[in-house]
Amino acid sequence: MAQKSTVTPTPIAKVHAPGNRKRGRTLLLIAAGLVAGIAGGAFAIRMLVPPGEPEPAKEPQRQPAEILPREEPVEISTRMRPGEWTEESLQAHVEDYQRRIRDMGAKESQIVTNVERTETGAARVVVSWDRARD
Structure with a gap:
């Protein structure tokens, strides 16, 4: 027969501290x-x-009318290895570069385009703004 064991609860220790x-x-x-x-x-x-000096009032800086001197040419160029270009993509590069130069203020007569193709199949595109031309 199973015996009943009586378990007496262990008293919980209370910490004495005044309420407030x-x-x-x-x-x-x-x-x-x-x-x-x-x-x-x-x-x-x-x-x-x-602590430092207070910041001076910021005045908007005026952009100069021209960044480069009048006689300096502007040039956009790239070189493409064999297999990196087709005739259509080459023409797209040329037109994009010409548009960029035109957006800078060049006249059509001042835009000089040079496309070189090598024997190995590479291509070099140079579009420049010759400011000396009129």
């Missing part, structure tokens, strides 16, 4: 931590951003 004293100490520690964190953040910002 424990809660008050916890709130005090939390408040002290918040104050220390805010003070540390303010100190860090002050150290990272040293």
Whole structure:
């Protein structure tokens, strides 16, 4: 026959602390931590951003009418290895480069185009703006 064992519950140890004293100490520690964190953040910002001269009022800078001197040519060029291009893609590159030069302000008479094909199948495209021409 099975015997019945009687288990007596173990008494739970109680920590003696007055009611409001424990809660008050916890709130005090939390408040002290918040104050220390805010003070540390303010100190860090002050150290990272040293006092200096106030920024002058920003005036929009005017872009010069021309970046390059009048006599300097503008050139867009590329080299393509054999197999990297077809006649259609080569023509598209030439037209794109001519459009870019035109967008910069070149007249049609000032645009110089040079396409070189090598014996090995490579191609070199140079489109330039000859500012000396009229």
